[in-house]
Amino acid sequence: MKKGQAWYLHSANFLVGVTGLIYAYFIYCGQPVDEYSNINSPYQPFLQQLHILFAPLLVFGCGMIWMNHAWLMYKSPIATRRRTGTILLFSAWPMILSGVIIQIVTEPSALQIWKWVHLGTSILWLMGYLVHLKQKRHS
Ligand code: HEM
Numbered sequence: 135m136k137k138g139q140a141w142y143l144h145s146a147n148f149l150v151g152v153t154g155l156i157y158a159y160f161i162y163c164g165q166p167v168d169e170y171s172n173i174n175s176p177y178q179p180f181l182q183q184l185h186i187l188f189a190p191l192l193v194f195g196c197g198m199i200w201m202n203h204a205w206l207m208y209k210s211p212i213a214t215r216r217r218t219g220t221i222l223l224f225s226a227w228p229m230i231l232s233g234v235i236i237q238i239v240t241e242p243s244a245l246q247i248w249k250w251v252h253l254g255t256s257i258l259w260l261m262g263y264l265v266h267l268k269q270k271r272h273s
């Protein structure tokens with residue numbers, strides 16, 4: 135992987151991950167701003183907009199390194215970073231798909247399930263990514 139590609143991925147992960155985590159904090163840990171409102175912070179809609187705007191950067195980043203890094207490494211016999219790389223390989227799809235499906239599902243219980251899938255796979259992805267990078271120093 136080229137240095138520029140790695141930095142692009144770090145930045146996209148940062149922007150999408152941080153906006154997603156703050157948005158999650160507002161949704162799951164906040165209190166409604168008033169009794170008529172379904173938002174828990176005046177900043178919540180802004181974080182939602184930023185998250186949706188940044189999301190394509192990460193989707194593009196995955197596409198950019200998919201064949202020449204992720205799939206290539208997965209097929210190779212190299213053992214280094216294999217476990218976290220495989221987690222990334224298999225969490226990327228449900229993370230991206232659930233993020234898109236959340237926008238088109240209207241049935242409330244199905245929507246709730248897809249939101250949990252999105253949150254769960256996104257957190258798995260972020261943790262996998264951090265450990266994947268950290269392993270460099272040890273290998
Ligand atoms: C990198 C880690 C990510 C984290 C931590 C994260 C987190 C979240 C959270 C917490 C929500 C709100 C779910 C809810 O309402 O309960 C959300 C919604 C959403 N995410 Fe992500 N996400 C991540 C990556 C992505 C990616 C890669 C995409 C690309 C498709 C994406 C697209 C979306 C969309 C479109 C929504 C719906 C926003 C809405 O209408 O409320 N997210 N995300």
Ligand code: HEM
Binds near residue numbers: 136216
């Ligand atoms: C979507 C999946 C993946 C992503 C997003 C990803 C991302 C990354 C990133 C950002 C780096 C750091 C490059 C640098 O700092 O210079 C890296 C390095 C590395 N990854 Fe992955 N990776 C993925 C899949 C895999 C898989 C499946 C394996 C192994 C089976 C793997 C093995 C490695 C190794 C050995 C390195 C260090 C050598 C190099 O930079 O090419 N990765 N990966």
